[in-house]
Amino acid sequence: MGRRSAGTVSPARDDVVSPLERLRRICLALPETSEKVSHGEPTFWVGGRMFATFDNHHHGAPHVGVWLAMPLGAQEALVYQDPRRFFVPPYVGGRGWVGVRLDGRPSWKVVEKVVREAYAFIQSPRPRRGRVRVRGRYDHTSRGNGNPSRSASLSGASFSTPISSRNQ
Numbered sequence: 710m711g712r713r714s715a716g717t718v719s720p721a722r723d724d725v726v727s728p729l730e731r732l733r734r735i736c737l738a739l740p741e742t743s744e745k746v747s748h749g750e751p752t753f754w755v756g757g758r759m760f761a762t763f764d765n766h767h768h769g770a771p772h773v774g775v776w777l778a779m780p781l782g783a784q785e786a787l788v789y790q791d792p793r794r795f796f797v798p799p800y801v802g803g804r805g806w807v808g809v810r811l812d813g814r815p816s817w818k819v820v821e822k823v824v825r826e827a828y829a830f831i832q833s834p835r836p837r838r839g840r841v842r843v844r845g846r847y848d849h850t851s852r853g854n855g856n857p858s859r860s861a862s863l864s865g866a867s868f869s870t871p872i873s874s875r876n877q
Contacts, residue, residue, distance in 0.1 A: 735824050750764065750765060762775065763775055772810045779805050784805050787807050794815070809823055
């Protein structure tokens with residue numbers, strides 16, 4: 710199967726239109742957010758950086774979802790707490806992104822919460838890459854999450870309680 714042009718969006722399916730429209734409303738309500746097509750899917754950006762991408766059965770995936778950039782530790786916590794709702798997406802999962810299933814009956818309050826987390830994470834100042842001083846020694850990092858206190862405080866504060874029990 711050939712690759713689609715980066716300028717085209719996957720054909721609409723009846724089970725996808727409503728989740729995409731709801732996701733679009735959530736994302737575009739955030740300040741300075743824009744939408745563009747990347748890799749054949751709608752994506753959402755702030756400050757020149759992508760924080761969310763729609764997953765319309767991407768490369769034959771069995772679900773409709775959204776992939777979100779998340780702070781260090783958040784992906785593991787979310788997938789562990791609710792593996793039916795959250796998943797590790799291909800390509801970007803190795804960098805900490807988390808997938809959220811939007812088909813079926815998702816909790817849109819939870820979707821909005823994690824979208825806002827992704828937006829805040831990407832909008833925050835970029836951590837330095839390379840050598841970072843950690844407790845009197847240098848730690849080399851290639852993930853770009855060079856500021857451990859930033860990552861730990863975001864993931865610890867945001868996901869200290871199971872997400873399924875909050876504001877649904």
